[in-house]
Amino acid sequence: MGTNLSSTNLNAIFELPKEEALKSFYERMITIPITAISSLKKELATTVGVDRSKGIFIRYGWHNGVSDGEKVLTFPWENEHDLIYAGPQLHMLHGYVDNVEVDDVEYDKEKDLQSIKVSWYNSFEVDEFLKSGNQSEKPVCHTMCGYASGYLSTVLNRTIIVMETKCRAMGHDNCEVTCMPMEKWGKELEDEYRYYQSTSMIQELDEITAKLKTERDYLNKAYKINRKLIDELLSKRGLERIVDILYKTTGLPTFIENEDHQIMVKSGGAELDTDIDLEKLNTETTSFISISPEEGILRTPIYFEQRIKGYCSFLYSEGNKPNDLEYMILDQASLTASIIMLNENIKINTEQNIRRGFLSDVLSNRLEKDELYKIAYYLNFNSDDSYWMLTMETNVNTSEVSHEIEVNEELIRHINSFFKQRNINTIVTQKSGNIIMLIDHSSFEKVYMKRSKFIKQLLKDCARRYADYTFYAGVSSVVQNIDQIPVLHDETLAALKAKNPNEQVQYFEDLGIESVLFQIPDESLINRFVNKQVGALLEADKNSDLIQTLYAYVENGLNINNTAKAIAMSISGLRYRLSKISEILDIDLDDTRSVFSVYMALNVLKAKGKITI
Incomplete structure (x- = not known):
């Protein structure tokens, strides 16, 4: 039995020998080796995780501190300081730490406890951790923090949270803690306070x-x-x-x-x-x-x-x-x-490849008429339907053939998608660097849109996707039978040869008799014809006055009076100009064959946008 010291104050108790002081607090005690606690701590860290293990030992320390705090309150004490300073004495009495120093007890202006700063020397938890030979990244004195918090919360009758700010396990000279009422911690408390919450494992x-x-x-x-x-x-x-x-x-x-x-x-x-x-x-x-x-x-x-x-x-x-x-x-x-x-x-690529092969065969005249009709039928192209063609020329800023082929193939897929979304039956392929589109006119008519508006939408869509490219389109007439596809192709090429740099779309039907010239495969022949007929006039007539006069003269049926009225010029002035034109071109303007050839050459230049009439 221990000595009855219930009337003795706290300071007197701690002056007693250790064994007698312990008996003053506890009727019965058991001892737990530090190595057992250390082993348990390691095992829990392995089985339930380091974070949950920390919470377990903080709460274990908390309950020990609460028990001691309740016991301390049964003894006489003079003031709050006695209660605060008894905690470090009990810490050392239990063997948790060799020495404890209360560095500062701070109160606010209203004389309410602000904080307690404490230093611990040779914490048992640090000694056990350092036996591993490693240095910790975080404080390790979980049991001691829990004990100090449980004790102070009990004796001061308010929740005190203890946080370790320095730890010898992290390389500091000693361990330091701050003890503060819970409401004064602020945001720092958010992570730490959860360790003090008792969470049921069942929960x-x-x-x-x-x-x-x-x-x-x-x-x-x-x-x-x-x-x-x-x-x-x-x-x-x-x-x-x-x-x-x-x-x-x-x-x-x-x-x-x-x-x-x-x-x-x-x-x-x-x-x-x-x-x-x-x-x-x-x-x-x-x-x-x-x-x-x-x-x-x-x-x-x-x-x-x-x-x-x-x-x-x-x-x-x-x-x-x-x-x-x-x-x-x-x-x-x-x-x-x-x-x-x-x-x-x-599926689409396979179908399109078959269609492209069919169109290539037709353009190259590799199919007999019966075979053409048969394949067209299986590809959902009625031989008696109406068709028209659009050939697109792309001007690209690259000399890499492989790049151009790649772009054209991507462009073909995009154009196919454009027509597919509008349910227009189409074959799209490429030949000689141009994109060729054979269009089923009956399916196109269901779009209820003029060809000119539709083609502008297509070119605008392509230009939006391929901003670095310029697109020109040659448009054929509409034919009534699928076996006239090669004719449609020739018409689109003729229209492209007559393209005006200021106009993206050229229609074959807009060409006059000169369309015959544009169907000549070798464009250099066309250029030589134009130069032979009107080259001298172009060289001499820098202001195009003579060209305008000659064109009006032909348009008015070689009639001087009608031409003079049309261009608001005197008869004598007109005769002078016609005489000068005849001299420059070295032709007789009464010779209809010669005048017709000149007229065709002027129309070629007009279609190409090289002269303005």
Whole structure:
């Protein structure tokens, strides 16, 4: 039995021998070797983690400190200092530390406790840690901090949180702690205070179980949706069914766009604000993008051929945000859409290659008429339908042939897509560096648009995508039979030869009799003809006055009176000019054959934009 010292004050107790002082506090005690605590600490760190292990030992120390604090309060004490200073004495009495120094006890202006600064020397937790030969990145005196906090909170009747600011295990000379009332710690307390909270292991397991159940439910639902997507993939029903499935299973409006940010398919409710620029929402990973406080888009790229070929997106409203399941579903939908688009791309490329081969054979006259009709029928081209052709010339700022071929092939795919989106039956190929388009006139007429407007839209679309290129188009007439395709090609080439640098589109039907000249394969022959007929006049007539006069004279049927009226000139003045023209060209202007040849040459120059009439 220990000596009854219940009437003795605290300072007198700590002057007693250690064994008698301990018996003054406790009726019965057990001793625990430091090595056992150290082993337990290592085992817990391994089994439940370093973070949770820290919390366990802080709470273990806390309960020891609370027990000692309650015992201290049963003894007489003169003031708050007695209670505060008893804590370090008990720390040393238990053997937790060799020496404790209270460096400072600070009060605020209202004489309320502000903080207590304490230094510890040779903490048992540090000694055990340093036996490993390592240096810690963080303080290790968890039990001691918990003890000091539990003790001070009990004796001062308010929550005191103790935080180690220096630790010998980190390389400092000694350990230093700051003890402060909880409400005075501020933001520094946020991370530390959670270690003082008693969390039931059962509660944690329940929380983990609930999370696992949610994850299981997510996986089950994602698996079911994935099965539906695979079924649709195998049924070859296309992207329309994909967005329908996503909408029905998630309730989220869904849409899929192509690489040009044009919406290909969408579900019910997928109405986008016209102000949303999809091109600015590019992302290489699955990302949620807030459009406004109320609206957002979860979108993921669709990859194939190692490039982004489109995007699959969910729409959110009323401030809703996506959960983990919706991320999983959208990723899987993106993969399914990628396979569908890849299959469709292979199908389109195969079909287009067959069509391109057919058109090349027709242009090269490699098919007999019966064979031509037969293949055209299988390619959905009726032999008796009307057709017209457009040949596009591209001016590129490069001399690399391989680059030009690559660009042309990409351009062909883009033009094919342009026509496909408008349901126009077309064959697109390239020949001699030009892009050739054979167009089924009956399917084109369903667009309800003039050819001129449509062609301008096509050129504008190509120019937007290929800003470094200049495009010119030669347009044929409309023929009533597919076997006249070579004629259409010749007409487009003739129109391109007559192109005006200021006009992107030249129509064969706008050419006059000079169209015959433009169909000559060797353009140098045309240039020699023009130079022979009017070269001298071009050289002499820098202001084009004589050229204008000659053109008007021919247009008015070689009639002097009508020509004079048309150009508001006197008869004598007109006769003088005609005489001068005759002299320069060395021809008789009454010779209709010679005048006709000159007239054709002027029309060639006019068509090319080299003279203005």
